[in-house]
Amino acid sequence: MPADIAVLIDLALAPAFLLVGIGQFLVLAAGRLARVIDRARELAERIPAVPRPEDAACVEELRLLDRRMTIVNWSVFFGTAAMIGVCLVVASLFVTRFAAVDFGVSIAIAFVAVMALLVTGLILFLYEVRLANKAIHVRTDLIGPRSRQ
Template identity: 65%
Template sequence: MPLDIAITIQLALAPAFLLVGIGQFLVLAAGRLGRVVDRARILADILPVEPGPEHDGCVRELRLLDRRMNVISLSILFGTMAMIAVCLVVAGLFAARHLDMPLTGVTTVTFVGAMGLLILGLVTFLYEIRLANKAIHVRSDIVGGPRK
């Protein structure tokens, strides 16, 4: 029996490292979300009351920031769900060993689901980065000419 537990712990080690990696991804995404929220608050505070080009520019940027917040939140949701699925894989490994039940099918499906959720989280994160790059611009009078 002690050997069974040791083998199960060895099997659970790889998913544990995966949890660390996903956790770091979530820290990164949460940091980006915080920065976007801070920028939106600053813009909302300086939003000109009078309609005009400055007002319209601030509103455009606020809309983009709102979209980025939604995308980052979705990425965090997928990452968190992936972590939960990986935790279920680890729990399934121990339950299968302890209960002497073949849960390989359930564990496999759960692990594949975790990978799918992680992929969705990373794809939405990549999309948010693309949105952020669209918002970054340097005035043409500084760089000399239109942006390519």
Template identity: 45%
Template sequence: MIPLPQVAQVAQTIQLALAPVFLLAGIGAFLNVCAGRLARVIDRARNVERLVLETRGAEHDRLVDEIRKLDRRMTVVNTAIFLTVASGAAVCLVVILLFLSELVNAHLGTAIALLFITAMLLQAAAFVTFIIEIRLASRTIHIRNEVLFHEATEEDLRP
């Protein structure tokens, strides 16, 4: 029969698990940011998709280029989301192993440490991927010269 842990041991394990649980809250907030960016990219892609089918010439080519960039951004954000979810799952496993090691009196310290390192590496990779997406976005968000230097003519001003 497995000896049951004392209340003090459980309380100590909860204290140990508290830091990874706060980490999960941060991971959740980062997922929220990534999901928001993905939603905005998808919305823009849907609008551009519709416009691509309605345009011709230089405007069509510009929109096709934009939709390719949007597609690339979607892929990068999805990768960041995947890495973040994998990191969150690894943190959950850390918490589970902390309790399991206390419950069955097993020495899982090495496994817990390696899993936590894995979680941090996954999250670091997610942050790097997110930076890549931000860079992609900042390179594609420019106001065209014909809009920046547009001057209204007399005909444009008439009602």
């Protein structure tokens, strides 16, 4: 019996490392979300209750920030769901062993689903990063026209 527990703990170690990685991803995504929210608050304070034509750039940036917030929120949702899924997979490994029930196929399917959740969260995160990069440019009146290199 103790040898079985040692084997189960070995099996649970890989998902535990996965939890650490997903946790770091969530910290990164939450940090980006906080920065986007801070920027949106800063811009919202600049715009009067009735936006003027000269506020159009700020309003457009607020729309982009709102879109980015939504995407990062979904990314965090999928990452968190993946983390919960990993925990359930690890728990299932132990339940399967001690209940003497074979859930091997179910656990494998659950693990594939967890990976799909994680990949979805990472793709959304990548999309948000691309949106942010497209929106950020140094003004050409400060640095001159872009050179093709």
